[in-house]
Amino acid sequence: MKSYLSEFIGTAMLLAIVAGSGIMGETLDSGNAAIALLGNSIATGAGLYALITLLGPISGAHFNPVVTLMFWKLGYLDLKKMLGYCLCQFAGALCGIWLTHLMFSLPIIQESTKVRAGLGIWLSEFMSTLVLLSVIHIGDKEVKDRVPMLVALTVTAGYWFTSSTFFANPAVALARSFTNTFVGIAPSNVLGFVTAEVLAALVMIGIFSFSKQKS
Numbered sequence: 001m002k003s004y005l006s007e008f009i010g011t012a013m014l015l016a017i018v019a020g021s022g023i024m025g026e027t028l029d030s031g032n033a034a035i036a037l038l039g040n041s042i043a044t045g046a047g048l049y050a051l052i053t054l055l056g057p058i059s060g061a062h063f064n065p066v067v068t069l070m071f072w073k074l075g076y077l078d079l080k081k082m083l084g085y086c087l088c089q090f091a092g093a094l095c096g097i098w099l100t101h102l103m104f105s106l107p108i109i110q111e112s113t114k115v116r117a118g119l120g121i122w123l124s125e126f127m128s129t130l131v132l133l134s135v136i137h138i139g140d141k142e143v144k145d146r147v148p149m150l151v152a153l154t155v156t157a158g159y160w161f162t163s164s165t166f167f168a169n170p171a172v173a174l175a176r177s178f179t180n181t182f183v184g185i186a187p188s189n190v191l192g193f194v195t196a197e198v199l200a201a202l203v204m205i206g207i208f209s210f211s212k213q214k215s
Helices: 002-028 033-059 065-073 079-103 119-142 144-161 170-176 187-214
Strands: none
Touching: 002 033, 002 079, 002 170, 033 144, 065 079, 065 119, 065 170, 065 187, 079 170, 119 144, 119 187, 170 187
């Protein structure tokens, strides 16, 4: 139960950081979206570093269904734990969004109207997920103690070098469709994001599994 609670709380806090910093950035940016994105990316990276460092020893600090899927396929988790982690991540992500709305005195239940669609966006999410899973897998094998920093820096950079702003997480994509704020995504666009993320995860799992067999 401790590991499931870790995944729930960690994912909820991640979404609170993402959504809350987006709202705060947009409130203070005086119409300059670059400033809002800068605040959003720095807060997300800093928050991720703290969350992974603190909760990594408890659950692995996945906070992401495709990360959990990868570790399950590579034999680090059993099916029961994989399904439990994913459930906690989706539930935590939604709770994190609703908590943020409460903190900023916004309507709790919202639906985003921000369109994020098109080949470039979907390719961006595919590449974002490839990059994130590669960093996590290689870091876990080669420099385990630096994984929190590596993931945090990768996500911070990803906000700026990808057109989709580096969701790379099905739970995040779904939850962000429930906030009509700076970080939102229209519900009709979520399937495209999740499809790209899952396809990228399957590609990386295939590559990592082949490499494992060869070694």
